[in-house]
Amino acid sequence: MNIMNLRRAVQGFFLLLFLFLFLQTETKGDNTLGYPVKLFLDFDPLISFSSLLSSRAVTGAFFLSVLILLLTAVLGRVFCGWICPLGTLNNLAGLLKKKQKGHIPPGSRRIKYYLLIFLLASSLFTLQLTGIVDPLSLLIRSFSLSIYPLFNSAVRAVFETLYALQVPAVTDFSEWIYSILKKSVLSFQQPYFIQGVFLGLFFFVILALNLVEKRLWCKYLCPLGALLGVFSRFSPLRRSLSEGCNDCGLCSAACQGGALHGSDRSWETSECLYCMNCDDLCPHNAVSFGFGRPASTAMDLGRRNVISSFLAGIVAVPLLRTGPFSRSGYSHPKLIRPPGSLEEGKFLERCVKCGECMKVCVTNGLQPALTEAGLEGIWSPVLVPRMGYCEYGCTLCGQVCPTGAIRKLTPDEKKKTRIGLAVIDRGRCLPHSYSTPCIVCEEVCPTPKKAIWLEKVKVKDGNGKEVILRQPRVDLERCIGCGICETKCPVLGMPAIYITSLGESRSKENRLLL
Numbered sequence: 001m002n003i004m005n006l007r008r009a010v011q012g013f014f015l016l017l018f019l020f021l022f023l024q025t026e027t028k029g030d031n032t033l034g035y036p037v038k039l040f041l042d043f044d045p046l047i048s049f050s051s052l053l054s055s056r057a058v059t060g061a062f063f064l065s066v067l068i069l070l071l072t073a074v075l076g077r078v079f080c081g082w083i084c085p086l087g088t089l090n091n092l093a094g095l096l097k098k099k100q101k102g103h104i105p106p107g108s109r110r111i112k113y114y115l116l117i118f119l120l121a122s123s124l125f126t127l128q129l130t131g132i133v134d135p136l137s138l139l140i141r142s143f144s145l146s147i148y149p150l151f152n153s154a155v156r157a158v159f160e161t162l163y164a165l166q167v168p169a170v171t172d173f174s175e176w177i178y179s180i181l182k183k184s185v186l187s188f189q190q191p192y193f194i195q196g197v198f199l200g201l202f203f204f205v206i207l208a209l210n211l212v213e214k215r216l217w218c219k220y221l222c223p224l225g226a227l228l229g230v231f232s233r234f235s236p237l238r239r240s241l242s243e244g245c246n247d248c249g250l251c252s253a254a255c256q257g258g259a260l261h262g263s264d265r266s267w268e269t270s271e272c273l274y275c276m277n278c279d280d281l282c283p284h285n286a287v288s289f290g291f292g293r294p295a296s297t298a299m300d301l302g303r304r305n306v307i308s309s310f311l312a313g314i315v316a317v318p319l320l321r322t323g324p325f326s327r328s329g330y331s332h333p334k335l336i337r338p339p340g341s342l343e344e345g346k347f348l349e350r351c352v353k354c355g356e357c358m359k360v361c362v363t364n365g366l367q368p369a370l371t372e373a374g375l376e377g378i379w380s381p382v383l384v385p386r387m388g389y390c391e392y393g394c395t396l397c398g399q400v401c402p403t404g405a406i407r408k409l410t411p412d413e414k415k416k417t418r419i420g421l422a423v424i425d426r427g428r429c430l431p432h433s434y435s436t437p438c439i440v441c442e443e444v445c446p447t448p449k450k451a452i453w454l455e456k457v458k459v460k461d462g463n464g465k466e467v468i469l470r471q472p473r474v475d476l477e478r479c480i481g482c483g484i485c486e487t488k489c490p491v492l493g494m495p496a497i498y499i500t501s502l503g504e505s506r507s508k509e510n511r512l513l514l
Contacts, residue, residue, distance in 0.1 A: 003276040007081065011088040018085040022143055023185055025400060027362050031411065033399055038356055040085070040136050041402040045069050046119075046224040047137060047352055050130035051403045053123035054349040059403050072228045076235040080218060080225050081256065081273030086135040086206075087218055091256070093207040094214035104213055106258060108220050109271060113301055114309040116226040121313025126345075127320065127376065131352025135217075135224050138203070141355035141379065145193040145368060146200030148359070152187050192387070193358065194367045195379075218273070219258045229270035229299075236291045239267050239278070245286035251278035270299060325374035331510045333500040335372045336383040336481065339390060339417040340398040340407040343506050344373070350405035353379040357397035357406060363388030365483065366397065381406075383419065385483030385499045390419060392446035392482060415447075420481025421503040421512065422452065422474045429496035431471040435461045441472050441485035441497050451478035452485060452497075472497070476512065479503070 024034030041047055042061030045068050051059050068079055080087050119130045131137040159181075162174040193199075209216040218225055252260040259272035279287045324330050331344070338357055341347050358366040358381055365388025368379040381397070383390055392415060398408040409417060422441075430436040442452045454470035461467055474497075481499050489495035502512045 002280050004280040007275055010082045011091065014083045015085045015088045018139075022140070022148075025356060025359055026187065027360060027394075027396055031393060031395055033360065033396060036356065036360075036400045037140055038354075038400050038402040041140070041352070041354060043068050044134065044136045044224065046116075046130060046134050046227050047402065049227075050119060050123040050128060051350055051352070053120060054126050054128040055346065055403075057350075057404070061402065068228075069231050072231040073234045075237050076232040076269065076272055076274045077225065077228045077257070078274050079228055080222075081275045084135060084224075086139045087215070087273075089139075089207060090210055090215045090217055093210040097211050097214055104216070104220065109258065110299065110301055110305070111220050112222055112226040113229070113299070114305060115221065116223040117306060117309040118313040118316070119223055121310045122316050123313075125314055125317040126349050127313075127317045128349050128351065129316070129376075130223070131354060132379065133221075133223055134352065135222055137352050137354040138206075141353060141368075142199055142203035144355035144359035146196045146203065148187070149191045149193060149196055150200060151185075152190055155181060155186060156190065188362075189364070191359075191364050193364075194384070195370065199368070199379075215256055215273075218256075219271070232270050232272070235269060236293065237274070237289060238269065238292055239272070240288055240290060240292070242284075242286045242288070244284040245282075246284065248283070250281050250283070251287060254278060254281050268299065320374065320376045323374050325376070331501050331507065332372045333502070334382070334384075335369070336385070336420045336483070336499060336501050337504070337506070338366060338381055338383065338397040338406050339414050339419050340395070340409045341419075341506055342405060342407065347405050347506075348373065348376055348380070350403040351377075351380045352403055352405075354402065355379070355381075356400040356402070357381045360396040360400055361388065362391050362394055362396070363487070365389055365487070383483060383499075385486035386495065387487075389484035389487040390482045392484075415480070418480045418503050418505045420483070420499045420501050421476070422479050422481065422483075422485050422497055422499055423502075424472060424474060424497050425494070428491050428494065429472070430491065431469045432496075435459050435467060435469065437469055438490065439470055439472070440488050440490055442470075444484050444488045446482060446484060447478050447480065449478055451475045451480070476503070 018037065018040060021035050021037040021039055025036040028034065042064045045065040048059055048062045048065035052062065072079060122129055159174055159178040163171055165171065206217050254277040256275045256277060257271045257273035259268045260266065260278065276289065279289060325332065337347065342350065358368065365383050365385060366381045367384045367387060369377050369382040372382055373380060393411050395409045395411060395414050398406045426432040430438040439454060442450060442454050445452045452472050452474055455473055456468055457471050458466055458468055481503065483499045485497045486495050486499050489497050501510055504510055
């Protein structure tokens with residue numbers, strides 16, 4: 001097996017590992033998970049360092065990410081060329097393009113370094129934007145909120161069609177296959193996510209960029225690749241040419257990272273993905289990799305551009321925090337965070353918008369935020385009770401959070417944690433406004449002593465006849481804001497009972513009664 005085939009085998013292994021862990025990041029019927037895909041984020045140095053800068057706290061997996069930096073300092077950007085699942089998907093998408101190179105100037109590779117400087121500068125001043133463009137966070141979010149729901153919907157549609165045909169042999173075989181898929185790769189129920197279409201299009205655009213130039217994202221835009229490129233400058237593993245090289249150009253044409261341009265003898269360490277294509281394809285065996293003195297091939301980013309990128313990262317902080325969302329005492333009534341979430345400011349400093357908490361939510365109630373927390377909080381998790389409630393004994397979201405934005409809670413702690421407060425709209429409530437019996441909200445309330453209680457009242461219906469109804473009331477002390485009452489409310493459209501963020505445990509200011 002040559003090096004190229006070995007690399008492809010390793011890439012395939014890590015892509016399959018990613019997909020396996022992704023599928024394992026789901027409840028198995030109880031309050032435990034398999035092996036969550038956050039393992040990949042635990043090894044992500046960009047996520048770890050940006051979280052360290054923004055929250056001034058070391059995440060539990062910080063030292064795992066340091067191992068990647070040490071590996072890069074010794075072997076170069078092997079993570080990008082051999083391990084990164086998004087890089088592997090870009091490779092696969094690049095197979096649709098015959099020619100390796102596009103028409104983008106090589107100097108455009110500086111963009112990813114400027115983006116890295118921007119992100120680290122904003123993180124230094126507590127603005128966490130890294131997770132939006134970090135390749136691993138982006139991949140997990142895209143799969144969780146768009147690709148996986150799309151896959152589930154497509155598979156179910158195919159098998160429902162086959163079942164509707166009622167062809168004896170075909171139907172029996174398809175039902176057997178479908179039962180296997182439900183136990184292995186399909187979700188327990190079809191997930192639905194707000195903005196799922198947009199997030200999916202964003203992901204497919206990244207893959208489509210390979211039709212312009214292979215691995216365009218990796219070469220020009222990936223901030224994690226830029227960070228690893230900085231550390232790869234110290235790598236003693238370097239490329240060397242023998243006298244047999246005749247400058248045939250095969251190296252430059254096959255280079256995945258664009259480390260070779262112009263003459264094959266000019267090699268940029270920070271851009272090399274160590275794919276070893278140039279070694280395998282050389283007809284004269286003139287290319288080899290070995291350990292020696294690190295090559296000094298630092299990219300000239302330009303002092304003005306570096307300073308501009310750093311200042312842009314600083315300016316972004318007050319720019320994104322000039323809205324009312326940063327004002328003390330203001331809280332969006334629909335900004336209902338998962339149980340265990342840190343105080344809003346600390347939460348935004350740590351949340352990397354990876355979407356894992358939304359994927360494991362058993363009721364599909366956690367959705368990506370759009371404007372509820374301002375642009376700073378875009379794609380962070382928010383509970384939308386009309387779509388799904390917070391399961392009373394579930395703590396899965398805290399188990400998968402890679403940065404501690406959502407704390408791990410015990411089931412007992414979770415049951416005492418308030419994420420909001422139920423409010424009754426008497427103008428829409430059946431017993432209050434329409435003299436119609438309804439006790440659904442009280443029946444589904446999960447607290448041991450019901451947070452929703454019923455008051456017997458004597459009212460008159462439209463015919464003037466007196467009837468006795470039980471009208472719901474909310475107990476301010478017992479309600480934890482789980483949202484099941486809103487989810488199950490039979491009044492369509494705007495429910496007669498809804499949840500607001502009032503009374504959440506994480507805030508001392510967001511209270512109905514101070």
